[in-house]
Amino acid sequence: MLKQERQDFILEILDNEERVIASDLSQRLDVSEDTIRRDLKELDSLGLIKRVHSGALRLGPPVQDFTKRQDVNKDIKIELAKKAVEFIKDDMVLVIDSGTSNLAFVNQLPLNLKATVITNSPPIAMALGSHDDVEVIMLGGTMFKESMVNLGVETIEALNTIRADMYIMGVHKIDCSIGISVPSIGEASVKRKMIEVSNDVLSMVTSDKLNTFASHIIAPANVLTYMITNSKKNDVLAMYESQQVTVIN
Amino acid sequence: MLKQERQDFILEILDNEERVIASDLSQRLDVSEDTIRRDLKELDSLGLIKRVHSGALRLGPPVQDFTKRQDVNKDIKIELAKKAVEFIKDDMVLVIDSGTSNLAFVNQLPLNLKATVITNSPPIAMALGSHDDVEVIMLGGTMFKESMVNLGVETIEALNTIRADMYIMGVHKIDCSIGISVPSIGEASVKRKMIEVSNDVLSMVTSDKLNTFASHIIAPANVLTYMITNSKKNDVLAMYESQQVTVIN
DNA sequence: ATTGTAATTGCATGTTTTTGCATTTAATTG
DNA sequence: CAATTAAATGCAAAAACATGCAATTACAAT
Secondary structure: OHHHHHHHHHHHHHHOOOOHHHHHHHHOOOOOHHHHHHHHHHHHHHOOEEEEEEEEEEOOOOOOOOOOOOOOHHHHHHHHHHHHHHHOOOEEEEOOOOOHHHHHHHHHOOOOEEEEEOOOOHHHHHHHHOOOOEEEOOOOOOOOOOOEEEEOHHHHHHOOOOEEEEEOOOOOOEEEOOEEEEOOHHHHHHHHHHOOOEEEEEEEHHHEEEEEOOOOOEOHHOOOOOEEEEOOOOOHHHHHHOOOEEEEE | HHHHHHHHHHHHHHHHHHHEEEEHHHHOOOOOHHHHHHHHHHOOOOEEEEEOOOOEEEEOOOOOOOOOOOOOOOHHHHHHHHHHHOOOOOEEEEEEEOOHHHHHHHHHHHOOOEEEEEEEEEEHHHHHHHOEHHHHHHOEEEEEEOOOEEEOOOHHHHHHHEEEEEEOOOOOEOOOOOOEEOOOHHHHHHHHHHHHHEEEEEEEOOOOHHHOOOOEEEEEEHHEEEEEEOOOOHHHHHHHHOOOOOEEE
């Protein structure tokens, strides 16, 4: 593994996990702790992470609370969310799962929207607390704390009795030929079911998620009806269009 | 837990609770009191908190989060919660429903607690996000926004397959002779079911809730195993004791 | 191909940080 | 004032760190 690769990987882990411990990284990346220390030192001096004794923290305000957790691409996500909201009409039935993009989307929904929202994400449900005319149906399950989402057989079973107009899918990794993927099987099977019970699928995809993949493939990219992205690379976007995905830019 | 994380956590607690006791923090964060003292000393010298004998105080007003409404009796509820936490042991299975007292309770649980929590309240589930050894099982249902809780037949059905050691019941209205009551039938039936599936029932009851009632009666007061209250009225409390309720004061 | 240079990595060494415990000192409470 | 509780101090063990060095690799120029 190349040094640059390794450091990118550290940044990616940090993006997901809020903190890293040097000795853990040493094991996960199979290099000595000295090398990890050097990496962390370097990334810190580049201003990309905050180095602390025994590990490193993600930059930005340390916040446990998921409802006010804002990540790096906050502004971009709000812009994408505004475009996504235009697809939502009164009386629609929406399935919405977890993710900061989806949270931004929900926060952009007009307060007078009349709709039904089915979600397995507690933060999404709570964010809809002030939308008086949105009925929120929460799917139960075992809470997966990394992404604050309910998963498991109960969740999938509950979806059996659901039919939705649109699924707002949180996407972490997407590659035009590989498809949409996540790092855990639990998330994968629930998302697959959500696709199944929905007429259309809409995802907000920041450009850093394009051309990436993880271990568990949910479905090919063409399950997306709409992909809203800030990427301007026409060659990439054309590939999605050729798979009947409507790309909004 | 990294030192920096711990100190961030202390600041966050202080943001919620106005004051902290060193010995409490030691238990909640699972480190020695010496370490807590060193942390407080450090945070104080950074001008982030005001160190006082036995603990520390918040400087200035809390960072307002408009999404969560502030609570009238917050300090009292924190005190009751601290007493309630003493009843919780490792490996217990807890059912916890909604309410600000219950939220305070969950926030007081030590970070190293090993337990299973079953809840129909999204805020409760989210508050347990930093307890690595607490498995959270979320009950689905239709979200009742006034109290941010999932209700309905799905919720009750899911409880059918549950058996718990203790139910931490949010109580809004209680009267010694009338019983425990709520203003909606949906809440009443779910709470009734939660009582049914639990060996013991514990409630934190601020004095303003005593001798009040609402339209839908859940159960007589004697379903409570433990009632933790700040009320000092001995005549009232004696009436509960005579119904085999253990009153903690 | 070969040589020289720089980058990268792991290891050995000594140093620093962090933490918990024991002891002493100080503050608080009744 | 006595008893309890909290704080300060010093100490020791473990973990993390910095440093220098050697081995390896990558790469460029010859």
